[in-house]
Amino acid sequence: MMADKPTYEKLESIIKELKAELVKSKQIEESPRENKEKFNVMLQSIGDHMSMMDKELNIIWANKTAKKIFGNDIIGRKCFEVYHKRKSSCEPYPCLTLKTFQDGKVHEHYTEVIDKNGETIYFHCTANVALRDKKGKPKAVIELSRDITEQKRAEEEKSKLEARLQVAQKMEAIGTLAGGIAHDFNNLLMSIQGNISLILLDMDSTYPYRKRLKNIEKQVQRGAKLTSHLLGYARKGKYEVKAIDLNQLLEDILETFARTRKQITIQQDFAEDLSVIEADAGQIEQVLLNIFINASDAMHGCGNLILRSINVTHKEMKGKLYKPKSGNYVLLTVTDTGIGMNKKTIERIFDPFFTTKEMGRGTGLGLASAYGIIKAHGGYIDVESKKGQGTTFSIYIPASEKKEQQVVKTAEGVIKGTGTVLLVDDEKIIAKVGQDLLEAVGYRVLIANDGKETIEVYRKNWKNIDIVILDMVMPNSGGGEAYDRMKEINPDVKVLLSSGYSIDGEATNILERGCNGFIQKPFNINDLSQKIRKILEKKFSQH
Incomplete structure (x- = not known):
């Protein structure tokens, strides 16, 4: 709720008092100093911003509040120059003063002004005729303005919170659906995989259909990978969490990625003292590959991919659409020099099944699963982009005090048992x-x-x-x-x-x-x- 705004009645009362003093016969000529002091005492006691303008939009008077906000040198300057840092008047009609000079009526509106320090302030303004000439036409207009910046920002923050809640509820609902589908699909694949394993167990390597069965098994694995994307989006994507070195994981992934994208120049700036993170290495690898592949596609296979890792705290994560949990984080930024995205695409970039790629080239699950996986790890993922100016993904993952664990590979093959x-x-x-x-x-x-x-x-x-x-x-x-x-x-x-x-x-x-x-x-x-x-x-x- 906005604070009480300056009312028409209040402004009318002030103007009537001014006029009453001015029409006292020859009082201004007889005792100008006394009269001026009386006006000042009355008007300077008003806590809201007040100023008076002539027909040329020059400020001919201002109270202490106005001078405190805009500077002591505002008398004689144009109101649009002082309040809006403009070179010409705010025509045709956001300008209350012009409207009041034209029709002699009271006008009010909300506006943004810029104070002497260059900061934006939100005002509620009311304008009325202060003085009229002998023909009754406006000679001077007075503006009464109240600073509503705090209330305005509180309303904006409330709107952001509501928008954030709506996004979270949408993601949660779709995530629940995606997770349920993935679970049921994995059970179907389990039945197929189990039967194939049993057939292959007793099948000689020379059997003519063995190759076909192995191909079916590969398709099962592809299906399982697809459901892992869905589970990732549903924030059910962690399989085996260990303390890992993100820099080392990046080096390993980039070694493979660079061999397949030789026309892309990869620039690395990794912090030597980077904290360890607790994560599923396979899932984080999936996130990074999804982002790298999207970057490559955006650059049409040729450009610069810039990676940077650094330690940060929640205090450095300002201006976000979310409130990060207190603590230390590892930040990875991935920047490409590709075609960039417009605002509408950015708003949907983490939605499942949304893709800007042509039919058959993408499922629309890559970045959706990346979002879910990072959230499942207690982290955050942001994107900044402009059309024609490239894209930057910022990934924040909570830092850990644990020591890095090396991944031990297990032996392959069937192990017989009893019991x-x-x-x-x-x-x-x-x-x-x-x-x-x-x-x-x-x-x-x-x-x-x-x-x-x-x-x-x-x-x-x-x-x-x-x-x-x-x-x-x-x-x-x-x-x-x-x-x-x-x-x-x-x-x-x-x-x-x-x-x-x-x-x-x-x-x-x-x-x-x-x-x-x-x-x-x-x-x-x-x-x-x-x-x-x-x-x-x-x-x-x-x-």
């Missing part, structure tokens, strides 16, 4: 293919299809069960509750979480409560056998 596995999945086709996979590598398998059945089967057989493969989303209590109940039955229970979602959210919470590992659907027989062996090796080494 009993409780396999939990609410989709029977996935449970069946999972059972076949586990039995193929040597395990005995028990099946449960919901949370309640899981607890019952485990309570009856826990002494013989070596590991539980637990689905996250199930009817009759989810994976989290089932895990807690099994933990009550046997504090040493070994559990491998399995989900069409990624490791974010509830999966992370369960892992923090002592769960032993996570595997993302769709997985093949190699990945599954290796994950189980890793957990069971720890189990046996503890006894």
Whole structure:
């Protein structure tokens, strides 16, 4: 709500008092000093800005408030020069003074003025005739203006917050939808991948259809990559979080990228003391590649790609559409010399399925997933661009005090095993293919299809069960509750979480409560056998 503005009645009252003093017979000639002092005492007591202009728009009088705002030298200068730093009058009609000189009426409006320090101030102004000539025409106009800058900025901030909330709600709604689609699609892919793994397991390398099956497996992997973009946008994109050196990750990615984009000049300015970040290296790599590829496309494969990393704090993240959390951040800026974007494109750049590329050249998920992944890491991503002037992406990721962890590559291939596995999945086709996979590598398998059945089967057989493969989303209590109940039955229970979602959210919470590992659907027989062996090796080494 704006503060009370100067009213017409107040201005009328001031002008009447002025006129009453002026018409006192010959008082001005008889005691000009006394009269002038009386006027000054009366008018200078008004806290709002007041000034009087003649027909040529010269300021012929101003109170102390006006001089304090615009300087002591404003008398005799043009009002448009003093208040708006213009060289000519504000014609035709934002100018209240001109309007009042023309029709002799009271006029008011909101306007921006520039003070003596060059700062913009917001005024509510009211203008009225102060003096008339013998013919009754306006001879001088007085303006009364109130500073409403604080209220104006408060309203602007409120509007920004409302716009920010609308964007957040839109992103959240689309993210929920995208995450659900990705989860269900991953379950479909799991069924296909599982059956292909089983067929390939017993198939000789010379079999004529083996190559076709391997091609199908590649398409499954492509489908899984597509759903990873959706999960990324849904902020469910972290798989394995470790303390990593962003500079080193950038060096590794750029080495590959540069070989495929030889006409692009890459300029690097990386801080030597850059803080470590806690992140999923694969997901951050996905973000960076998406941005690099977009930059390359914007430059039509030829131009400059400028990368800069630096340590910053939340205090340096000013003028954003969001309020960053307090703390230290690693900032990466990626600037290209491409064609740039207009305002409308910038507003939609992180929307899923939005693309400016021609049909068949992009899914519109790259930058959408980048947005979700960075948000999932507790960070922020901004974009600045102008048509024809290139684009800059700024990525802020929270800094960590942890030491960098080196990524250890695991051996490939199927690892045989023994023991009993409780396999939990609410989709029977996935449970069946999972059972076949586990039995193929040597395990005995028990099946449960919901949370309640899981607890019952485990309570009856826990002494013989070596590991539980637990689905996250199930009817009759989810994976989290089932895990807690099994933990009550046997504090040493070994559990491998399995989900069409990624490791974010509830999966992370369960892992923090002592769960032993996570595997993302769709997985093949190699990945599954290796994950189980890793957990069971720890189990046996503890006894």
